[in-house]
Amino acid sequence: AQKITQTQPGMFVQEKEAVTLDCTYDTSDPSYGLFWYKQPSSGEMIFLIYQGSYDQQNATEGRYSLNFQKARKSANLVISASQLGDSAMYFCAMRGRWGDKIIFGKGTRLHILP
Amino acid sequence: NAGVTQTPKFRVLKTGQSMTLLCAQDMNHEYMYWYRQDPGMGLRLIHYSVGEGTTAKGEVPDGYNVSRLKKQNFLLGLESAAPSQTSVYFCAGGRDEQFFGPGTRLTVL
Numbered sequence: 001a002q003k004i005t006q007t008q009p010g011m012f013v014q015e016k017e018a019v020t021l022d023c024t025y026d027t028s029d030p031s032y033g034l035f036w037y038k039q040p041s042s043g044e045m046i047f048l049i050y051q052g053s054y055d056q057q058n059a060t061e062g063r064y065s066l067n068f069q070k071a072r073k074s075a076n077l078v079i080s081a082s083q084l085g086d087s088a089m090y091f092c093a094m095r096g097r098w099g100d101k102i103i104f105g106k107g108t109r110l111h112i113l114p
Numbered sequence: 115n116a117g118v119t120q121t122p123k124f125r126v127l128k129t130g131q132s133m134t135l136l137c138a139q140d141m142n143h144e145y146m147y148w149y150r151q152d153p154g155m156g157l158r159l160i161h162y163s164v165g166e167g168t169t170a171k172g173e174v175p176d177g178y179n180v181s182r183l184k185k186q187n188f189l190l191g192l193e194s195a196a197p198s199q200t201s202v203y204f205c206a207g208g209r210d211e212q213f214f215g216p217g218t219r220l221t222v223l
Contacts, residue, residue, distance in 0.1 A: 102147070
């Protein structure tokens with residue numbers, strides 16, 4: 001069975017500091033994909049970044065990067081130079097090789113302090 | 115382009131009533147998904163579709179039915195609503211990068 005774990009229910013970070021949001025996963029599939037989504041207080045879900053399990057390099061999208069450590073089964077999201085607008089709920093998600101299903105973690109609420 | 119849209123945005127039902135949530139997309143996605151989001155639970159997959167005419171069960175399918183008669187529409191039905199179905203419902207299209215609709219807030223009294 002697949003599982004996504006986000007162990008930080010909430011985090012407070014000073015503006016302009018870097019942030020690391022933790023995500024660990026469990027799967028027996030040899031091939032899978034990992035995602036991060038942002039949900040601001042307005043409620044919409046925003047796709048941030050994707051990492052395939054066979055990708056050689058860590059995915060990056062602007063200020064977002066995914067620190068993929070396959071042996072440790074972790075896929076942490078790193079936000080560089082945090083901004084007030086980064087305050088939101090962040091979800092880690094995974095898709096397995098054969099499945100078309102995506103499972104989500106329970107999320108981490110990030111608060112950026114001025 | 116409208117992207118992924120959901121109708122209605124809000125709804126209040128009484129226990130036992132039925133309703134259909136509509137998800138429409140103009141992005142030509144083959145894959146479409148219905149999720150529910152409850153406090154502290156993240157998003158849980160209800161049903162999904164990998165193409166017109168196909169549907170499959172997700173994590174929490176009980177009490178819901180879906181149909182994908184046309185590629186651009188994915189309908190979620192509640193035949194007999196229960197208070198446990200009070201939730202925010204999200205539709206999404208796409209496989210690797212999912213595009214979400216704005217959500218439907220449903221309350222069942």
